[in-house]
Amino acid sequence: MQMAKVIGMVTSTVKVKDIKGVTLLVIQPVNSKHELLGTPIVAADVFGAGVGEYVFYAKSKEGAMNLPIPTSCVDAGIVGIIDSVHTL
Amino acid sequence: MQMAKVIGMVTSTVKVKDIKGVTLLVIQPVNSKHELLGTPIVAADVFGAGVGEYVFYAKSKEGAMNLPIPTSCVDAGIVGIIDSVHTL
Amino acid sequence: MQMAKVIGMVTSTVKVKDIKGVTLLVIQPVNSKHELLGTPIVAADVFGAGVGEYVFYAKSKEGAMNLPIPTSCVDAGIVGIIDSVHTL
Amino acid sequence: MQMAKVIGMVTSTVKVKDIKGVTLLVIQPVNSKHELLGTPIVAADVFGAGVGEYVFYAKSKEGAMNLPIPTSCVDAGIVGIIDSVHTL
Amino acid sequence: MQMAKVIGMVTSTVKVKDIKGVTLLVIQPVNSKHELLGTPIVAADVFGAGVGEYVFYAKSKEGAMNLPIPTSCVDAGIVGIIDSVHTL
Incomplete structure (x- = not known):
């Protein structure tokens, strides 16, 4: 899995039926120091x-x-919300 | 999922039978500010x-x-058309 | 899918049995302007x-x-041969 | 598979039920000389x-x-712990 | 598939049971001119x-x-050993 920061939300009317009602977050990958990395993606969240x-x-x-x-x-889907990251 | 802008279409006569009749769009990945990113790809669209x-x-x-x-x-396939993106 | 230009062929005697007889092309990813991108890969072609x-x-x-x-x-496998690409 | 160094751990209370009790390591990809590469990821470890x-x-x-x-x-999951790497 | 040069081997005592006895090679991706590219990976070889x-x-x-x-x-697993690559 990768770590990311939630930075927004996508709204979409015309979309695959199976995801009606599922929240679509815009998330920005981050490293273990919370620095932003690469390209934001759209991930489902429950x-x-x-x-x-x-x-x-x-x-x-x-x-x-x-x-x-x-x-x-x-x-792409959220697996969990991070409480904290312990690194060396 | 990733966000992208539709920039064109591919025509192909010799191709896998299963996708006869399926539209093949050329799409360009974008970030949440609509800036173009990376390489365009070919995605199926319904x-x-x-x-x-x-x-x-x-x-x-x-x-x-x-x-x-x-x-x-x-x-690669289109999952939905974006109405709007709300970010911080 | 991604667009690519066929640039060569691989010959291999010692290989997985299931692909005996399958053509192995060396293809170079391209963008919609036919500019070469990244690393060539080996793809099966029928x-x-x-x-x-x-x-x-x-x-x-x-x-x-x-x-x-x-x-x-x-x-990696060829899905179709491109006739033309129409972009803005 | 890719080689990585274990650099930390993630704690998460709100997460997918199926991984309750599974250790979530933060690992940093490395090359064969143990040089750090790219972005740390979160991988399950047993x-x-x-x-x-x-x-x-x-x-x-x-x-x-x-x-x-x-x-x-x-x-992403740990497949094994590396004893040693022999390269040319 | 991608082309690579075999550059070493990994030894691992603590690992997934299913791969006991399987050779784990360190391979370095290459392009069609045999130039080294990117990061070495660990691939199973039979x-x-x-x-x-x-x-x-x-x-x-x-x-x-x-x-x-x-x-x-x-x-990641070896699919075949390359005899030769013919490119333009």
Whole structure:
């Protein structure tokens, strides 16, 4: 999984039926020092992560496994909200 | 998923049978400020997204799950058309 | 999928049995202006794409779905030969 | 698989149920000379790898196959602890 | 698949049971001119590829399909040893 900061939300009317009602967050990958990295992505969320919170997310098929419809065509999903990161 | 702008279309006569009739868009990944990023890719579309519109798409097997033949060898597909992006 | 130019061929005697007889092309990813990008990869081909032609290909499991043995351990395969690309 | 150094641990209260009790390490990819590379990731561990140790890990679905619940939405997992690397 | 040069071997005592006895090579991705590219990875090998030889390998689930236990959590495996590459 990768760590990311929640930075926003996407609204979409025309979309795959299987994800109607699923929150689509815009998240920005970060390193263990909370520095922003690379490109923001759109990830499904069922934990209610808020803007400004840090999360870790899974990519590919794994990203959808926690959704109401696990076979939906989602390739990034929040796995958990980070309490803290302990590094050397 | 990643955000992208639709920038064109591919035509192909000799191709995998399973995607005959499926629209093949050329899309350019973007960040949440609509700045163009990286390399354009070819993605299948069933929503009728037009050139200039912003979409979010899934990669790998998830990209094909919304097609008439979900097991077709497509590794990128439009998941929805973006109405708006709200970021901090 | 990504766009690529066919730039060569790989010959291999010692290899996975499931791909005996399958053509292994060396292809170079390109953008929509036909500019070469990144690293050439080895992709399976069943369409007879020739050196110099432009193709689009799928990665991961999707890349093998069009082969005689779809479960073979191939992670990149030609999906179609490009006739033309229309961009803005 | 890729080689990495264990550099820390993530704690998370709100997370996918399937990974309750699974250790979540922060690992930093390295090359064969133990030089740090790219971005640290969060990987599940069932081997008890300690901070400072070198490991190799698998990504995507393969990363979860060694967990108590192999279908959990984890996309990176430790495959083994490295004793030594012999290179030219 | 990608081309790579075999540059070493990893030894690991504590590892996933399913890969006991499988050779773990350190391979360095190369382009079609044999120039080294990017980061070395750890790939499973059942062909006896030796240090200095050129190979092509598959990533993700496809990388494990040729192993004694195809469902093992390996995400990179040698598909064949390269005899020669013909490019323009």
